[in-house]
Amino acid sequence: MTELLTQGASIADLATAFAASPNPYLLLTPDLRIFDVNQAYLDVTRSHRPDLLGRPLFQAFDSGPGQEAPENVRQVRASLEKARDTRQRDHLALVRYSLPRRLDGCREVFEERIWSATHTPLLDAEGEVVLLLQHTMDITDLFPAAPPDEPTTALDAIVGGSVLRRAQSVQEDNRRLEKERNRLVEMFMQAPGFVAILSGPDHCFQMYNAAYGQLIGHRDIAGKPIREALPELAGQGYYEFLDSVFATGEAYEGRESLAQLQRRPGAPLENHYLDFIYQPIRDEAGQVVGIFVQGHDVTENVLAARRQKSMIDELNHRVKNTLATVQSIAIQTARSHRDPSTFAQAFQARILALSHTHDLLTRTHWEGADLRAILEHETEAFGPTRFHLNGPAVALAPATALSLGMIFHELATNASKYGALSTPHGRVLVDWGVADQTAPKLKLSWRELDGPKVTPPDTRGFGSRLIERNIRHDLAGEIDLVYGKDGLIAELMVPLDRTPAL
Structure with missing residues (x-):
């Protein structure tokens, strides 16, 4: 019809x-x-x-x-x-x-x-x-109509029996083969890794499963040669690998191989890391007629391993710098405190201040810490009424957070010994903001009120040296100290777009 x-x-x-x-x-x-x-x-x-x-x-x-x-x-x-x-x-x-x-x-x-x-x-x-x-x-x-026990003639066997039985046997064999093929195709399509069959020297997509379609952004590639179906692979070596497998008949295996794929029209290339094998498919004469592609997208594993290595390297660096900081604190504290008991007290307080900031950074996986949280940590021992904190949320890089944590600890310690916190009614006002949005800088004011009159010290102690070193060297900032009749005023400016050494 x-x-x-x-x-x-x-x-x-x-x-x-x-x-x-x-x-x-x-x-x-x-x-x-x-x-x-x-x-x-x-x-x-x-x-x-x-x-x-x-x-x-x-x-x-x-x-x-x-x-x-x-x-x-x-x-x-x-x-x-x-x-x-x-x-x-x-x-x-x-x-x-x-x-x-x-x-x-x-x-x-x-x-x-x-x-x-x-x-x-x-x-x-x-x-x-x-x-x-x-x-x-x-x-x-x-079909022969003879009773089951009656022997058939040769002609009956040829015309009515054997030929038809052979036809029926062939049909049943074909049906079994088709069932097996359907099962294999179903397993092929449901395989967790990506799978594809490429045909001919141009590597035309004869079949591919859902995982392969997901990898390439569900493009319609059926029947297309790979250079037309995946043009962004040009220059990445994959065409050449396939050509070599088809020409030589030798399989090719890739491990954590970078493939840049454009999964949506007009979208930027995305990096994918693949474990794969190109296996030649041969006909009955032994000639290569196609290539079987099988593999897994291991991008997450590769990136996780890189993140882990980066974290280990970063941890090693932090540990070394932390130990150097502790060593410096110990040496400088020993110079300022000849008495072992006062040395132990001052040394322990400074180590705890460093530990507090480490705790804050650990909660955020060392991605940074909030300025207010650091101030609250370093001043909570004096009670909620002695400190007044006023300013917006400011995210600090890990190194900046560590340095400011030590600075706030020294300012609070000095205030409790010589400044506003040494009297029953003394207070400390801390105001801050972010200036110059194109090159953001933290501008912070530490103002002590209702305390005794303070004068510049005759000699610079460890606390003063630590504050100045952290501000000017580690943070590339500036600080201005004013010793007034009510207490110390510290004005500091620190750039926020700089990543100081840890």
């Missing part, structure tokens, strides 16, 4: 040919309902047109109550569905299918018949299946 359509035959001509054909024909809708039948089909099935039209095929013909009936139905249904889904003609060389027959005009029995069937999809202009044409032939009479 499809050939007649291409030759321009009219619908009326087709309908006439369909109805008059001596071959049994049945037309089915895609959901396997009977759309039309010709007279030859009605004759061979002993049916009536009104009883069939519109009914599901396997309700009209169910192959009877026998044990083999479900398998008979399954074979016919599978062939029809294959023709519909693949849009390709499908053949059933042999299928046993029982039909009802009335005896004595009333009693119904099922008579086993042997059929050969061809199922052809009929497509519309858009290539969609609109009907399925079933052409069936009753070949029961070709």
Whole structure:
């Protein structure tokens, strides 16, 4: 019928040919309902047109109550569905299918018949299946009718027995092979790693699974050569690897290989690290005809390993610098405190201040700390009424946080010994803000109120040296100390876009 359509035959001509054909024909809708039948089909099935039209095929013909009936139905249904889904003609060389027959005009029995069937999809202009044409032939009479115990002649064996049994055996073998192929294809498509089959020297995509589609951004690459399907791989070596495997027949394996893929049109290239193998596919003559691609996207593992190495390197650096800081604190504290008891007290307080800031940074995985949190840590020992903190949230880099934590500890310690916190009613006001948004700087004011009059010290102690070293050297900032009648005023400016050495 499809050939007649291409030759321009009219619908009326087709309908006439369909109805008059001596071959049994049945037309089915895609959901396997009977759309039309010709007279030859009605004759061979002993049916009536009104009883069939519109009914599901396997309700009209169910192959009877026998044990083999479900398998008979399954074979016919599978062939029809294959023709519909693949849009390709499908053949059933042999299928046993029982039909009802009335005896004595009333009693119904099922008579086993042997059929050969061809199922052809009929497509519309858009290539969609609109009907399925079933052409069936009753070949029961070709089988020998001799009783089981009666030997058959050689001619019977050739014509009626062996040939047909061989045909049936071939069909069953093909059916088993198709089932196995379908299972393999299903395993292929559901494989957790990406898999693809490339055909020919141009490496055309013959098949690929969902994981491969996800890797490349679900592009339509079926049937396309790889240079057209994945043009962004040019210059990355993958075309050349495939060419080499096809030419030499030697497999190629890649480990943590960088592939830059454009997963969306117009989007930037994304880095993916892949473990993969290109395995040659050979034909019966041993010639390479394609390449089997299999692998895994190990990007997360590679990045995690790099992050871990970076963290270990960073940790080693921090530990060394922390030990150097502790050593400096110990030496400088010893110079200022000859008495072992006062040395231990001052040394322990400074180490605890360093530890507090470390705790804050650990909570954020050493990504930084908030300025207010550091101030609260260093001043909480004096109670909530002695300090007034006023300023916006300011995120500090780890090194800046460590330096400021030590500075605030020294300022608070000096205030408790000599300044506003040494009196019952003294207070400390801390105000801060961020100046110059193009090159942001932290501007902070430490102002002591209601304390004793303070004067510049005759000698610079460790606290003063630590503050000045941290501000000017470590933070590349500035500090101005004013010794007033109510207490110390410290004005400091620290750049926030600088990453000091840890």
